[in-house]
Amino acid sequence: MNKVMSNKWVITIYILPALLLVGVLIFIPLLLSGYYGLMDWNGISAMEFIGLENYITAIQDVKFWESAWHSLLLALFSTLSLVGYLAISVILASRIKGSDLLRKIYLVPMLLSSVAIAQLWIKVFNPTNGMLNSVLMTIGFENPPAWLAEPSIVLFAIFVPILWQYAGFYILIYYAALKNIPETIIEAARIDGATPLQIAFRIKVPLIMTVIKVTIVLAIVGSLKYFDLIYVMTGGGPNGASEVMASYMYKLAFSSNDFGYGSAIGFLLLIITLIVTIIIRKATATKEEIQY
Template sequence: MNKVMSNKLIIALYILPAFLLIVILIYIPIAVTGYYGLMNWDGIGDKTFIGLANYSELLQDSKFWVSAGNSFLLALFSTISLIGYLAISLVLAGKIKGSDLLRKIYLIPMLLSSVAIAQLWIKIYDPNNGMLNSLLTTLGIESPPAWLANPDFVLYSIFVAIIWQYAGFYIIIYSAALKGIPQSLVEAAKIDGATPIQIAYKIKVPLISGTIKTTIILAIVGSLKYFDLIYVMTGGGPNGASEVIASYMYKEAFSSRNFGYGSAIGFSLLILALITTLIITKLTSSKDDLQY
């Protein structure tokens, strides 16, 4: 085996299939998107090279900046929601009664498609017969808002649905990381008189800091490119109040048939996600990683 693995040709042959898939499915589409962003093109007819005109227009496009602001606001809410996911994971790791059942319940949203989840929350937010407004009316609140039709509430209403959708995903990640902590460390802390809260936040959380950093990057980058549930629930409305970068890109490219401009938006989204990832990685980097 050592002789085989020291052969550079064999190593290259092992790597080649995965390398080709990455190049074909990721890097070539990125390059093509950047190329289309330099064109004036409706997606069907002839292309006209216009250089950086699409990107210049993008910088002056107020709708783009509104959608970018909404995307970053979603990223902020998603990052804050990680605190709740982590807290739930810490409680479930404490071997409470019914913890296995609760983990399965939290996984339910992961089994549903984004379209099904969107339809579910549309029914919940229905201003006339929805469960939420019916509950508020029962509690004595007269004329509760139309959550998805009110520009002041629509974005936060969608955020609640997204946070619910990804709860199981992050709870699984945190639960797996917590299971990797040696029980001897926890028992030693108990002997020293540490309370469950002290064990959670002074021992367990620091030991899974690497996992937490990874989930922060996943939450922020995933939020920047989020599209499907928002598009199904509101289509970016009302009046662009829930528009995000990905939905604005889709409208420009396919609804307005401005494929060149849509490609410029898509390539800009890639650059924003890359820059954000580098900044978060730099801010969360640490020379002294805890070992156990």
């Protein structure tokens, strides 16, 4: 038995396809990204080694910091929206009839591609014929804004479909966690005279803290690398008003052919994501996990 199950050839055959694909197509490119960041390179002619110049340029690049700021705003906004999702999940998990159907309905936008969501919301936000402005004009607003063309509004307008896309996902996770709490604990609290609000805030929420921390990391990291929807909806415009880190990087490489600088930004994106993940993990780490 042991001899069969520790046959080196068999292990190699079984692990190699997956390991090769992940190694060659994920890990090597990641390392190369840092290396290309040291080059002056337009993607066609030979690379020229320029040391840390691209990274220094990035640090002084106002556009990069603006896009980083937008990514950060998105991260902040996504984290705050978790409170709302948590509230909905607490209600949903407290003996509501039809909760199974409701959380499935909430999930539907998550199944759409980012391109479809972007195209749909371009229509919703359409200044003259979109759903939003049609409604606003019917109820008396004479000049509702052109949501996606207004530099001061565009970023916040884009937050709405992002919220719309992910609401069901987070509700689903919280709901599952809340349903995992043993009924006996809730029952005991009720007998001791705890009100529904006390049960929600003092018992349920603290008990699913581990899951909440995971979702905070997901929301922040997901926001920092957010790309598709913004790229399709506004292309980062107007005039960079909705540019985020990933869309800025993508443009540098595939529109301006500045592959060296683009790689440097891509590598910074990786480093920032990793650092932020580690910081949140450390900051929210508890000494002991709650037992029940």
